[in-house]
Amino acid sequence: MSSVDSFFLLMEGFATAMQPMYLLFALGGVLVGTAVGVLPGIGPAMTVALLMPITYSLEPTAAIIVFAGIYYGGMYGGSTTSILLNTPGESSSIVTALEGNKMAKAGRGAAALATAAVGSFVAGTIATVLLSFLAPYVAAFAVQIGPVEYVALMVVAFLTVGALLGSSVLRGLASLGLGLFIALVGFDALTAQQRYTFGSPFLADGIDVVLVAVALFAVGEALYVASRLRHGPIKVIPVTGGWTSWLRKDDLRRSWKPWLRGTFIGFPVGTIPAGGADVATFLSYASERKLAKGENKKQFGKGAIEGVAGPEAANNAAAAGVLVPLLTLGIPTTATAAMMLVAFQRYQIPVGPQLFESNSALVWALIASLYVGNLMLLVLNLPLVGIWVKILQIPRPYLYAGILVFAVLGAFSVNFTPIDVIILLVVGILGFFMRRFGYPIAPMVVGLILGPIFESQLRRSLAISQGDPVALIQSPVAATIYVVLIVIFALSFLLKRRQRQFEAMVAANADAPDVVRGSVAPTEGAPVESTTPTTSTSTSTTSTTTTPDRKDTDR
Amino acid sequence: MSTSIQNSPGSGTTAAPGKPIGELVFALLIVSIGVVGFVAGAGIQTPTSASDIGPRAFPYAVSALLVAVGAGLVIQVLRGHRGSADEGEDVDLDAKTDWLTVGKLAGFVLLHAFMIVPLGWPLAAAILFFGAAWSLGARPWWRNLVTAIVLALVLQFVFGGLLGVSLPPGFLEGLGVFGG
Secondary structure, eight states: OOHHHHHHHHHHHHHHHTSHHHHHHHHHHHHHHHHHHHSTTOOHHHHHHHHHHHTTTSOHHHHHHHHHHHHHHHHHHHHHHHHHBOSOOOGGGHHHHHHHHHHIIIIIHHHHHHHHHHHHHHHHHHHHHHHHHHHHHHHHHHTTOOHHHHHHHHHHHHHHHHHHSSSOHHHHHHHHHHHHHHHHSEEOTTTOOEESOTTOHHHHTOOOHHHHHHIIIIIHHHHHHHHTBOOSOOOBOOOOSOGGGSSOHHHHHHHHHHHHHHHHHHHHHHHTTSSTHHHHHHHHHHHHHHHOOHHHHHTTTTOOTHHHHHHHHHHHHHHHHHHHHHHHHOOOOSHHHHHHHHHHHHTTOOOSTTHHHHTHHHHHHHHHHHHHHHHHHHHHHTTTHHHHHHHHTSOHHHHHHHHHHHHHHHHHHHHSOTHHHHHHHHHHHHHHHHHHTTOOSHHHHHHHHHHHHHHHHHHHHHHHTTTOTTHHHHSHHHHHHHHHHHHHHHHHHHHHHHHHHHHHHHHHHHHSOHHHHHHHGGGGSOOOOTTHHHHHTTTSOOTTOSSOOOOOOOO | OOTTSSOOTTOTTOOOOSOTHHHHHHHHHHHHHHHHHHHHHTTSOOOTTOOSSTTTHHHHHHHHHHHHHHHHHHHHHHTTOOOOOOOOTTBOTTSOOOHHHHHHHHHHHHHHHHHHHHHOHHHHHHHHHHHHHHHTTOOOHHHHHHHHHHHHHHHIIIIIIISOOOOOOGGGTTOGGGTO
C-alpha cells in the first residue's frame, strides 16, 4: 500500500467522521473522556469497559468513534487534575503534578494548563499523522507473518506488560497469570471441551471479559479508595485571568521545543510495549531538565513550564503510538488499548493484521476521528476549564457511590442477570486486594483478553510443526522478535532503575522545605549551583501555602 | 480480614500498613489457584483424535506460571519485601484501613444484586447509591436520598429509555420514556 493510497483512504475516513452524527458522537466521547480523565478514580480503560455493554445499540463506527474520543479525552483531563488538585497524584502523572502543581501554587496555573492543552494538541496531531502513515506499512508487513511470529509478538506483549507495568516483576506476572487463568474458564474453542467449569452451567460460557474488567477497575478501585479515603476538603487551586491571556509570548517561546521533543520521544515509546506513557513522560521530563539552561534550569522542581510542556506532549504522543500495535497487529500494550480491542471483538470486527484490509473504512474513520477529537479537545479544554474544575470538586462519597452504580449497571447489562452483579462483587474484592498488595491491574486485563488468541495461535503453530516446540523460535522473524524482546527488557530495567532513583530524589525534594532543597539536589549528580536556595527562596512559594498569591516566578 | 489492624513498626520503604499476613495469604492463594489448575486440569477431556497439543497443555502452562510466581512471592514476602500499595489522588496511604466501610459497600452491592428483580433496576440502584454514599460519609441523609433518586431516574431514562438497554423498570413499568 503506497502512502498516496492511504492518504485517499484517510480522506474517505474524514468524509465519514465529519458527518454531523459522527461529529456529535465524537464530541460526546471527548466530553466523557475529559470528565473521567479529570475525576480521580476513573480512567479511560474503566470508562470504555463500563460503556461497552450499555452502548450495544450503537452501530460499530459510532461506538468506536465514542471510544476513541474517550481515549484521547482521558489524556487531556488527567493533566488538569494533576495541575490543580493539591494532593500527591499517581506516579504516571507525577512529573506533570510536580512542575504543574508548583506552577499553579505560584499563581501560574493558567499557563500550566494552557501549555499542557496546546502541547497535547500539537503532540496528538503530529502523532496521529505519524500513525496514519506508519500504520499501513506495519499492517502490510503484519499480514505476511504466520502463527509462529504472532506467538512471538504476543510473548513480547505478555512479558513486557506483565513485567514492566507496575513496580514488581513477580506481582505483574502473577496478575498476568490470573488473567490467563480466568480466560481459560469455559469451553475450549478448538475442541469444545469444558475447562475449569467445575460442572457449573454459569461457568460453561466463560466469565465475561467486560464483567471482569469493570469489576477490577471500578469496584476494586471504589473499595480500595473507601478503605483509605482522604478526608477533609478538596483543595483545588483556583485559576485566575481569562484564558486568552494564559500563554504569554515568553511561555510559548519556552514551550514549543519541549512540545516537539516530547512528541518524538512519546510516539516511539508508545509503539513498543515498554511500559506505556509512564516511561515516555519520565524520559521527556528528564531530557527537558537536562537541556534547560540558566534561569530556566533553576526553576525545575519549583514550577518550570518546560517540565509540563514536554511530558504532557510525550503522554499524548505515546497514546497515539499505542494504537500502532493495536490496529496493525491486534496487540494491546495498555489497559485502555486492551479494552479497545474488546470493543472491536464485541462488534465482530476481526482484530489483527487483517484489520486494515477487511475493515479499512472503519479504521480510517477511527483515525480521522482522532484528528477531529484532538481539535475538539483543544477548544473544549481552554475556555471550559472552569467546568472541569467544578467536576473535580464533586464530593468523594458521591463520586465513588456513582462509580459503583455505573459498575452494577454495566455488569447487569452484560447478560441481564443479577448473578453477574455477584460475580462483579467477587472479582471486585479480588481487585481490592490486588491494589492493596501492590499487584498491577493492567497485566491481568491484557492476559484475560489476549490469552485465548494466544492459545489458539500457539496450538496452530504447534500443529503445523507437529508438536515440535523448536519451530517456535526457528523462523528468522520470530527469532528476531525474541532478540528484540531481550533488548527491550535490558533497556527498560535500566530505565526503571533510573526512574526509581529519580522519583525518590523528586519525592525527597518535594517534601523538603525550599531551604533544604539546594543541599538535596546535588546528590542526583546534576550540576545544581549551591547558590540556588539563596537566590530562589524569594521567588518560589513554599509548599505550605494553600491559597496562591499572585507572585510571578518568571523574572 | 482481621490481620491489618495494627501497623508493624519500621516496615521499611513500602507503604502498606499492617502485618504481612494478608499479603502472605494472597501469595499463597495464587499458588493454590495454580495447584487447583493442575488438579482440575487433569480432568479436562482430551479427544483422542486431536493431532495438536490438545486442550490441556495451555492450562498446565498457566498453572505452572501461577505456582512458580506465587512461590516466588511467598518467599519475597517472608524475606520482608512488601508490595507498595496503589497510590491515588483520593487515597491517603497513611490512613488506617477502614474495613467497616469496605464491608458496608460490599454489602450494599450484594443487596443490590438481590433487589434488581423484585424492585426493578431504578429502585435497586437508588438504594445502592444511597447506601454507598452514606457508608462513605456523605451527610445529610435527605440530600443523599434526593441525589440517589435523581441519578437512578436519569440512568433509567438514558439507558433504558433512549439507548434501549433492557433494565427492568420496576414501579416505572408502563412508562415508555423509562423503557418500561
